[in-house]
Amino acid sequence: MIADxxxxxxxxxWQSRALLxxxxxxxxxxMRAEPGMRxxxxxxxxxRLRPRLILIDPTGDSDATPPEVERLLAVLGENxxxxxxxxxxxxxxRALWEQSFGERATILVRPRTIGEIAEVVCGRLAHG
Known part of the structure; x- marks a missing residue:
């Protein structure tokens, strides 16, 4: 099986996901997209997933918590x-996500335009 x-x-x-x-x-x-952390x-x-970058918008997703993201990263890390x-x-x-992920992540705080978010994604993909 080929990795994605x-x-x-x-x-x-869905609106945030569709616009992004x-x-x-x-x-x-x-991008590959999923409608929530679950x-x-x-x-x-x-x-077999091997993403170079993950953009997470936890808005409206009760499963998108720092422990669940850590669990996701642990599974990816095993591979x-x-x-x-x-x-x-x-x-x-903001404080919750900065406390949990600090230097390991870029934290974008709303309000942001879709274009601004896309610029950050493009920049991270170009340099990382």
């Missing part, structure tokens, strides 16, 4: 995968 190395977008909010996918596709980046874990356990991480969070969630 596409960058990964995990976002329960469209913008990134317009920039020539094909779906991402299921996919990871069923398929030698250490992706770059980007989180798109509200100002109220």
């Amino acid at each position: 190395t596409r960058p990964w977008l995990i976002a329960a909010d 996918l469209a913008e990134l596709e317009a920039r020539g980046i094909e 779906w991402a874990m299921r996919a990871l356990l069923r398929e 030698g995968v250490q992706p770059s991480l980007i989180f798109l969070v509200s100002a109220f969630e």
Whole structure:
């Protein structure tokens, strides 16, 4: 089985997911997308996934917690995968995600335009 190395977008909010996918596709980046952390874990356990980057928008996803993200990263780590991480969070969630992931991730705080988020993704893919 060939590994899926596409960058990964995990976002329960369908509008956020659709807009980000469209913008990134317009920039020539094909992303894999899952409608939340639960779906991402299921996919990871069923398929051979090796994303270089994961963009997580925890908005509206009760399963998108720091411990669940750590669990996802642990499964990827067992396969030698250490992706770059980007989180798109509200100002109220910022401290939680910074405390949990600190230097290991880029934390983007809303409000951000889709274009700004896409620029960060493109930059991380170009340099990492």
